[in-house]
Amino acid sequence: MKITAGACTRGEIEYLLENGADEISCGLNDIPSFCGNHSIPGLKIHQIHEISDEVHSAGKKLFIYANETRPDWSTRIPALRKIFEEERADGFILADAEQIELYDKAVGLNQHISENYSKNVNMPEWHMGILGFCFNSAAARRYRSRGVKRIIIPQQILPCESREICSIMPETEFYYLIHEMDKNIDGLCMGCRDDSSEIRFCMRGFRTTAGYVSFPAFSLEERLAYFYGYFGQDSFIKIVRFGSTELRRLVFNEAKELGKLAGKTSTEAGFVAEASGLVSEEYIPRFRELIRKNSIGMLH
Amino acid sequence: MKTEKAIFLTPLQLSGIKKIPGKISKVYLGSDSCEHMLPSPEDIKKVHDMGVEPVVSVPILTDFHLERLCGLVPAMLKLYWKPEVSANDIGTVIRLREKFGSDINISAGRHLFAQWARNSLDYTAGLRDEFNISMFETDDVYTAESFLQTNKFRIAFHYPYKYYSLTRICPYKGGIYQNCDRACADRYIPLDDGSIIWRGNAYFTKSGAIPGLPPDRMILSYDMISGHVSKGDTGGIK
Numbered sequence: 001m002k003i004t005a006g007a008c009t010r011g012e013i014e015y016l017l018e019n020g021a022d023e024i025s026c027g028l029n030d031i032p033s034f035c036g037n038h039s040i041p042g043l044k045i046h047q048i049h050e051i052s053d054e055v056h057s058a059g060k061k062l063f064i065y066a067n068e069t070r071p072d073w074s075t076r077i078p079a080l081r082k083i084f085e086e087e088r089a090d091g092f093i094l095a096d097a098e099q100i101e102l103y104d105k106a107v108g109l110n111q112h113i114s115e116n117y118s119k120n121v122n123m124p125e126w127h128m129g130i131l132g133f134c135f136n137s138a139a140a141r142r143y144r145s146r147g148v149k150r151i152i153i154p155q156q157i158l159p160c161e162s163r164e165i166c167s168i169m170p171e172t173e174f175y176y177l178i179h180e181m182d183k184n185i186d187g188l189c190m191g192c193r194d195d196s197s198e199i200r201f202c203m204r205g206f207r208t209t210a211g212y213v214s215f216p217a218f219s220l221e222e223r224l225a226y227f228y229g230y231f232g233q234d235s236f237i238k239i240v241r242f243g244s245t246e247l248r249r250l251v252f253n254e255a256k257e258l259g260k261l262a263g264k265t266s267t268e269a270g271f272v273a274e275a276s277g278l279v280s281e282e283y284i285p286r287f288r289e290l291i292r293k294n295s296i297g298m299l300h
Numbered sequence: 301m302k303t304e305k306a307i308f309l310t311p312l313q314l315s316g317i318k319k320i321p322g323k324i325s326k327v328y329l330g331s332d333s334c335e336h337m338l339p340s341p342e343d344i345k346k347v348h349d350m351g352v353e354p355v356v357s358v359p360i361l362t363d364f365h366l367e368r369l370c371g372l373v374p375a376m377l378k379l380y381w382k383p384e385v386s387a388n389d390i391g392t393v394i395r396l397r398e399k400f401g402s403d404i405n406i407s408a409g410r411h412l413f414a415q416w417a418r419n420s421l422d423y424t425a426g427l428r429d430e431f432n433i434s435m436f437e438t439d440d441v442y443t444a445e446s447f448l449q450t451n452k453f454r455i456a457f458h459y460p461y462k463y464y465s466l467t468r469i470c471p472y473k474g475g476i477y478q479n480c481d482r483a484c485a486d487r488y489i490p491l492d493d494g495s496i497i498w499r500g501n502a503y504f505t506k507s508g509a510i511p512g513l514p515p516d517r518m519i520l521s522y523d524m525i526s527g528h529v530s531k532g533d534t535g536g537i538k
Contacts (some may be wrong), residue, residue: 096415098423133415136363138398139391156468158476161362185360185466206491206498213491213498216469 001231001259004063004173005252006241008042013051015249017058020256024055025063025093027241030079045079052088062088067095067129077103084124091125097146100126125149127173137164144168152238156185159229166233173236176255177223179287181242184215220279224258224272231262247290254283304517306355306456309347310337312486313522320352328519330357332388332409333466333502335365336480341375348379357386359466360411364478366392370399377403386437388412393431407435410458411466417443425452435517439463444511456517460524461497461504471501488523 004023007013013024027042043051055062066080080103083089094100127150128134128143134151143151150171153162159174166172205212218226230237237259239252258275265271306326309317320327327347331337339356347354356376358369369385369392376383377400387393388409396406408416413436416424424447427433438444439458447453468476472483489498497504510518 096419098419101423131415133360133389133412134391135360135389136366136391136395138366138394139389142390142394156476157362161364164363185468206496208489208491213471215465216467216471216474216501218469219474222475 001237001263003237003239003252003255003259004061005239006248008241008248009245010043010047010051010054012245012248013054016252017055017060019252021060021252023061023063023090023236024051025065025238025241026051027065028079031064031066031076045082048083048088049086061090063091063093063125063127064089065129066092066099067131087124089124091127091149093127093129093152094148095129095131097132097143100146100148127152130154130175134165137168140165140168144170150236153230153235154185159226159233162230163233166235171236172233173238174226174230175238175240176251177218177226178240178242178251179220179223179284180217220276220284221272224275224279225268227258227275228262228265228268228271231259244290244293247287250283250286250290254279303514306517306519307522307524308357308458308519309522310486311339311343312337312482314339314343314346320347320350324352324520326384326517327352327354328357328386329354330386331500332357332359332386332411333463334500335359335361335468336477336482337486337500338365338368338372341372344372344376345379353380353384355384355386355407357409358388358392359409360389361392366395370395373400373404384434386435393433397431402432405434406431407437407456408433410437410439410463413438413443414440414463417447421447421450421452428453437519439507441507441509441511444515445513448511448513448515454516455511456519457511457515458519459510459521460506460508461499461521462507464496464503464505466502468501471498 002022003020004025005016005021007016007024007026013026016024028045028048029042030045052062064083066076080092126148128148129152132139132143132151133154134140134143135154135157140151150173151165151169152173153165153175155175155177162172205214237255239248239255242248257278261275261278262271265274304326305324306328307320307324308328310331311329314329329339329343329347335358338358339354344354344356354376356369356372361369373383373385373396382403382405384405384407385396386407386409387396388411390412393406393412396404416427417438435454435456436447437456437458439462444455444457448455470477470480470483484500486500490496491498495505497506
């Protein structure tokens with residue numbers, strides 16, 4: 001099992017490396033990444049040398065989010081070129097194939113990658129984030145043909161639905177689903193784009209004449225079965241950047257513990273039964289407490 | 301140029317309809333938010349027999365549901381020339397073109413076009429040409445106007461509901477299923493002060509705004525002709 005964990009500060013990177021993260025993904029202010037309206041701090045471009053040295057000296061990989069496609073996004077190319085030329089990052093997380101084409105024109109990266117993947121040369125990687133809408137194998141084939149190495153599977157595709165995608169891509173990454181979150185099918189929820197309130201649209205209750213209703217979410221058992229299914233497919237586990245440092249650490253540690261348990265458990269039913277107890281007692285109460293304490297923002 | 305009028309119907313809504321109003325020339329049949337609303341060959345024939353051309357609308361599709369769509373297209377091809385499918389993800393567009401070539405028309409549904417429209421105009425034009433996309437759907441006035449101004453894209457505008465959010469997790473049964481008994485019964489449920497409508501597994505806002513430039517096609521919601529909005533009960537939503 002490999003965990004790719006999102007980090008928002010130097011301190012978090014340090015913590016994640018010391019506690020077993022295999023890869024770090026982070027945003028840089030100079031390379032805007034998609035965050036809806038939930039602003040989460042990015043790191044500064046001048047920090048890239050220190051971050052890169054720290055991650056690489058620990059024998060881990062560093063990925064940079066570049067998955068915002070607002071009209072002015074091409075202004076990030078100089079920063080991206082600098083990171084690439086100085087070999088500071090192991091890859092970039094994108095949102096659309098257009099980005100690959102334009103980055104290719106700017107730095108000649110795509111052709112470089114296509115030519116070298118098969119030679120096992122260590123080259124910067126393109127990862128396609130959930131805004132690439134890779135919901136089926138036809139989309140996966142297209143992205144693969146464009147030089148994408150890893151697909152980040154949209155949250156609401158079940159493991160049994162993604163087998164063909166996984167068979168096409170050299171690598172896949174799945175979301176570690178967080179309690180009562182990840183309720184939207186993709187990153188284009190207008191609630192995250194329009195709503196300036198601190199409470200996420202998908203976590204609100206809505207009034208009807210028959211009482212309050214809320215966005216449907218996976219049950220705990222469904223969430224754990226989802227984890228076990230992707231764990232069995234040898235996908236990377238993605239921990240998103242959201243909320244506060246405390247929340248991110250809690251979720252990281254929960255995912256790590258579940259990974260260990262999944263490795264020791266031979267059936268999905270056995271895993272779900274054992275993990276339900278662990279999560280209900282150890283993690284959900286602390287998570288709810290932190291949700292109340294913190295305003296919630298989430299990046300994809 | 302005259303704006304063509306279409307109406308959006310799910311198979312459930314179609315079952316209660318005997319006649320399509322005269323000014324409607326196309327029926328969007330299916331759903332752009334729920335994979336379980338794929339129409340049957342009988343649904344398509346019913347619309348066709350009413351003298352109106354069906355456009356099959358599908359949401360973002362996983363492989364399983366994409367193959368169900370591919371299984372439906374031959375029934376459309378038997379009925380009429382160049383049937384139209386409104387697709388909402390790049391994989392569906394690719395698969396349809398691979399399997400049916402130029403025998404069908406493909407339009408970019410509102411989710412797919414929202415994704416493409418975030419990129420440059422040239423890129424979207426490139427995708428239009430690569431996949432021979434005949435129509436681009438949106439529910440966003442700004443997007444509609446900015447693309448209409450170019451005179452290079454045929455735009456269909458959804459009215460009056462604007463997409464807000466979408467889930468695959470069934471609000472009625474919980475979880476994600478490959479088969480569905482349509483427990484939602486396709487209700488429209490107003491939330492809070494009615495500014496948000498919950499329909500099946502999607503949320504919409506009622507924008508009421510239309511583009512300043514006439515779109516090539518207006519796609520009207522079913523309740524524009526039926527007054528179908530539920531007065532409040534949650535109808536079993538958990």
